[in-house]
Every structure is written in structure tokens, then in C-alpha cells.
Amino acid sequence: MPPGRLRRLLAATTVAALAGATALVAAGQDPGPRRPAAPPRVQVYLTTTTDPGGRTVGKGLERQRPLTFRPGPGGGITVDPSRTYQTFRGGGASFTDTAAWLLGSSRTLDDATREATLRALFDRRHGIGLSFLRNPMGASDLARYGYTYDDLPAGRTDPDLRHFSVGHDLADILPLTARARALNPALTVMASPWTAPAWMKDNGSLDQGRLRARYHGTYARYFVKYLQAYRAHGVPVAYVSAQNEPTCCAGLPSMRWTGAGLARFTRDALLPALRGAGLRTKVLALDWNWDRYARFGAPVVGDPAIRGHPNFGGVAWHGYAGDVAEQSRVHDRHPRLAAFGTENSGGAWVADQHREDLRDLIAATRNWSSSWVKWSLAVDQNGGPHHGGCATCTGLVTVHRGDAAHGSVDRTVEYYTMGHLTKFVRPGARRIASTTSAEVPDVAWRNPDGSTAVIAYNATDTPRRTVLTWHGHHAVYRLPARASVTFVWPARGAAARTGR
Incomplete structure (x- = not known):
């Protein structure tokens, strides 16, 4: 047979065979055994x-x-x-004033070391891909000093917030957060205040005291201005809480609340202010331990007007005291309410940091947490700088400052325990x-x-x-x-x- 005719005959046979197999599949018949895909x-x-x-x-x-x-x-x-x-929303830590200053304007790190550290933290390919930041909204105990975004001399007030400024954050926190978002575009940002400006409080101090009722609306606008300023600098904030750890703790920036007061402020001031400003930021209740839910979380969550508001986002949990199963009990009562793990600090008091981190991570997420967030991203080798509060907290990295290893950065065990989650579980995972x-x-x-x-x-x-x-x-x-x-x-x- 001539070669050309043989090629035409083979081609026609192949087409006929394929057509026949297609017809069998269309008719619901199996054309024959197939090799199963190899398991991954x-x-x-x-x-x-x-x-x-x-x-x-x-x-x-x-x-x-x-x-x-x-x-x-x-x-x-x-x-x-x-x-x-x-659904998983992310894992990470906080650009406290301490962490941001150490990584930024303290000039402890050279540019190459800073960039390598940020990549190790936020880039999933070359690092662990942190995907959630919970930044203090003003000073916390892990700050060099107390501050808010509208501080005034004693005796002066600013009800129109004419002196409001996020200038403090422009040095380190905002540019570093923006860089983190560039390294991981899936990064979620949350903000939590430790205190209102002193002039809004009944004791005139950043330490303890209560927000005066006449300033509820002003303080809600303070939130709005903060969120608008961050958005203008390229950092949209997805979540806020009304207060970090209500009533805790004397000796550092802090503010006292009752559960009823938090519900009233959230319902009548904060949620309407966010809605009125066209902001999609959602408010999370509690932002404290499992054993404080009944006192400070339930009055907020139990209010149908709050729970049904489009700017209400769920409950934020800290992992220091109580029973993690409280998250599941709240979920069972309110199945559509999201849970977020927003603070779990490492520290010298922890008997076995590796074990505690993994047990906390697994327990929190098996009890409905959509996030798992540590505390400060960084501290120095002495656990500072700090402004009252925790002198023995540890971070995901340690920045050496003023010692024999000055200018270098160590990755702590918390970097790796967090990486078990964030490097391999993407936001949007179920x-x-x-x-x-x-x-x-x-x-x-x-x-x-x-x-x-x-x-x-x-x-x-x-x-x-x-x-x-x-x-x-x-x-x-x-x-x-x-x-x-x-x-x-x-x-x-x-x-x-x-x-x-």
C-alpha cells in the first residue's frame, strides 16, 4: 500500500474510534477502563x-x-x-509602636535587613505570609510612651477634632503596614484602641478612667477620622473593636467600661458613625478573654439592633483566661456570628511556648476562630521598649538593639508556630x-x-x-x-x- 494512503487510513480509523468513544459517553455508557489518577x-x-x-x-x-x-x-x-x-480570614500579629519603631525609625536595622525581615514575615513564598494585622489605635503598653491622635494640654478640649492627626503613625506604623500589604495583598488589617484621648475621659488621663457620655459621638467620629486617614494612605481597615480589654489595666493606656456602656456606645454612636461615613469597616465585640464574655461581650451581642447592623462583624477573643469552648457556645447561640482570635501573646511566663502555641492555635480554630493573631510582631532582646504593662512579652521576631548582636533579627519559635498556619492556609480557606x-x-x-x-x-x-x-x-x-x-x-x- 502506498505510504500516503496508509497514513490517510490510520487517521480515519483514529477519528472513527474517538467519535465512537464520544458517542458512548454521550449515551451514558463507559467506553472502557481508564487509568485512575495517581493520589497526590x-x-x-x-x-x-x-x-x-x-x-x-x-x-x-x-x-x-x-x-x-x-x-x-x-x-x-x-x-x-x-x-x-x-472561613479563614488570616493569622498574624501587631505593628505595635514598639515593633514598628524597632523595625523602622529607630535606625537599628539597615535597609536590607529591614526588607528581608518584612519579606520573612509577610511574603508567603519567601517567608510565612502573615495575613492579619491587629494594630493598636494609639498607644498600648508596648509603646515608647502614651499617645492618642488628639492629645491636648490639661484643661483643653477638642470636641470638633480639629487637632486630630495620625502624624505619629506616619513615621513607622503606616508605611510598614502599607509595605506589608504590598508583600501580601490578601492582608487584613484590624484596629483596636487602648484609650480615648485624656480630655474625653472623666479622670483626664490615658490611664483608666471612663469615656464621658457627652463625648460618645465625638469618640465615634474619632474612629471615622482614623479609618479615613488610613484609607487615604493606602491602608483600608476591615475591622475595629470599641475597646481592647475593657477595664484592663491600670498603669498603662487603658479605659474602663461596663457591658451596658459598650453596647450603648456601639449601637448609638459607633455603628451609625461608620454607616453615615460610608465605611464598610465592621465592629467586633469584646476583644478580651473567654471568661469576660458574659460581662462585656454578651450585652453587645445580645442586642438585636447591633447584631443585625451591616457594620457589625462578630466577636474578638483573647486566649489568656477561661475556656476556649466559650467560642463554640456563643456560635451555637448565634450561628451566623463570626469569631476572631485577636490576641495570644508569647512570654517568659509560658512554660512551653511551642506546645502552648500549637494547642492554642488548634483549639481556637476548632472552636470557630476565623483568625489567630499573636501580640507584638517584634520586641528587642529585653522585651521592650514598653510603657507599663508587659515587660516579658515576646514577639515573632527579636530585634537586637544596643547589645553584641545589634542590628540583627532573630526569628523566635512563635515565627515558626504561626508559619504552620499562615504559610499554608490562605485567606478564604474553609x-x-x-x-x-x-x-x-x-x-x-x-x-x-x-x-x-x-x-x-x-x-x-x-x-x-x-x-x-x-x-x-x-x-x-x-x-x-x-x-x-x-x-x-x-x-x-x-x-x-x-x-x-
Whole structure:
């Protein structure tokens, strides 16, 4: 047969075969066996510490040999993506005045070190991809001094807020927050005030005292001006709370409230002011511990006028006292109410920082938290500078200032524990069901691209055979004692993609 005729005959045969297979599929018939897609490989990222306090990092998010899913269920951590829970909004920390000054205008760091540190914090490819900032709205205890955005000499007032200015933040906090947003466009920003200006308060001081009733409307406009100023500088603020830790604490910028007073201010002043200014920023209630919800959160959340307002966003929780299950109890009463973990500081008082971080992270998110946020992004080697309050808090990074390592930056264990979440779980991810145990607690997420991330911690003093079960397949990993791990694998049929 001539070669040209043979080629035409083979081509016609191939077309006919394809047409026949297409017709069988259209008729609902299987044209024959197909090779099943190979199960995805599991990437493994491990963190270990080498001291009893869980602070000296041995392996920090170190990539391990990948695992292979094999046919058959294996028990252990069984992941069920058909059951979904809350949406992830982000994880991160705070540009306190302390952190921003250390990274910025203190001139402790050269430009290259500063940029490398910001990339390590906010860039997901080259760092851990922090995706949530909760910045103090004025001074906190981790500041060099007390300040607000409308400070006046004693005896003077400014009801029209003519002296309002965010000038303090233009030196460090605003430009660094804007740079963080450039490195991670998915970054969410929240703001929380520790105090109103002293002239609005009944004691004329930034320390304690109550907001005078006649200044409720003025203080709400103060929020509006802050949000408008930040937006004008390229930093939209998605959430605010009315007060960080109401009534806490003497000796630092702070302000006293009752639950009824917070509800009245939120309902009658703050929410209408935001709505009237055309701002989409949402107010979060409480912004304190689980054991303070009944006193300071319930009066706000229990008001239908607040709960139904378009500028109300949910409840902010701190992880220092009480029972984390309070988040689930509130969720059960108000299923449409979002929960946010907004402060969990590391510090010298913590017996095992690695263990506490992973237990807090997993417990908070398994109890509906949409975010998990530490406290200050940075402190120096002495835990400062600070203005009253916490002298032993730690940050995600330590900036050395005035010591033998001056100008260098250390990544603490908190950098890595946060990275187990933020490097691999994207904003918009949904928490999915997974079995858990006291020995190896875990939490599972499905990312917007269909990939799965499971964070687990071996709470025991011996290595544990850890089994992942997913869609009728299983993979086995030997998790070292008192170590944390994130397992990541792509959607079926997708190429493997990791944070690196």
C-alpha cells in the first residue's frame, strides 16, 4: 500500500474510534477502563525545639521527605472535606509602636535587613505570609510612651477634632503596614484602641478612667477620622473593636467600661458613625478573654439592633483566661456570628511556648476562630521598649538593639508556630472536618485552590506514628516528640503546589 494512503487510513480509523468513544459517553455508557489518577503526594513541614521551654528552634518549618497516599483507610487523622466550617480570614500579629519603631525609625536595622525581615514575615513564598494585622489605635503598653491622635494640654478640649492627626503613625506604623500589604495583598488589617484621648475621659488621663457620655459621638467620629486617614494612605481597615480589654489595666493606656456602656456606645454612636461615613469597616465585640464574655461581650451581642447592623462583624477573643469552648457556645447561640482570635501573646511566663502555641492555635480554630493573631510582631532582646504593662512579652521576631548582636533579627519559635498556619492556609480557606486526639491534636483546612493543609502537634514525649486518611487512602508519618507539623497536598489531579 502506498505510504500516503496508509497514513490517510490510520487517521480515519483514529477519528472513527474517538467519535465512537464520544458517542458512548454521550449515551451514558463507559467506553472502557481508564487509568485512575495517581493520589497526590503529601509535602511535610516540621518544627522542633530542643529545650524544655519550647523556645530554642531545632528545625523551623523544615521540609521533610514527601509522603505517598496508599489505597485503603488507615485511621488516625481522618480528613473529611465534605464537612465544612468557618472561613479563614488570616493569622498574624501587631505593628505595635514598639515593633514598628524597632523595625523602622529607630535606625537599628539597615535597609536590607529591614526588607528581608518584612519579606520573612509577610511574603508567603519567601517567608510565612502573615495575613492579619491587629494594630493598636494609639498607644498600648508596648509603646515608647502614651499617645492618642488628639492629645491636648490639661484643661483643653477638642470636641470638633480639629487637632486630630495620625502624624505619629506616619513615621513607622503606616508605611510598614502599607509595605506589608504590598508583600501580601490578601492582608487584613484590624484596629483596636487602648484609650480615648485624656480630655474625653472623666479622670483626664490615658490611664483608666471612663469615656464621658457627652463625648460618645465625638469618640465615634474619632474612629471615622482614623479609618479615613488610613484609607487615604493606602491602608483600608476591615475591622475595629470599641475597646481592647475593657477595664484592663491600670498603669498603662487603658479605659474602663461596663457591658451596658459598650453596647450603648456601639449601637448609638459607633455603628451609625461608620454607616453615615460610608465605611464598610465592621465592629467586633469584646476583644478580651473567654471568661469576660458574659460581662462585656454578651450585652453587645445580645442586642438585636447591633447584631443585625451591616457594620457589625462578630466577636474578638483573647486566649489568656477561661475556656476556649466559650467560642463554640456563643456560635451555637448565634450561628451566623463570626469569631476572631485577636490576641495570644508569647512570654517568659509560658512554660512551653511551642506546645502552648500549637494547642492554642488548634483549639481556637476548632472552636470557630476565623483568625489567630499573636501580640507584638517584634520586641528587642529585653522585651521592650514598653510603657507599663508587659515587660516579658515576646514577639515573632527579636530585634537586637544596643547589645553584641545589634542590628540583627532573630526569628523566635512563635515565627515558626504561626508559619504552620499562615504559610499554608490562605485567606478564604474553609476549615474541614478531621478526627483528633489528646495525644496528637490537629486542625484541617481546604484552600481556595482545592489543596488541603493539616496542622498537627505531638503533645507526648515520644515519637508518634501519625496516619493521615483521606478519600479512602492513607499516608503514614513518624512525628517526633513535642514537634509540630503541617501536611499539605493538592486537589486531585492538580500539580503539587507548596508555600515554597
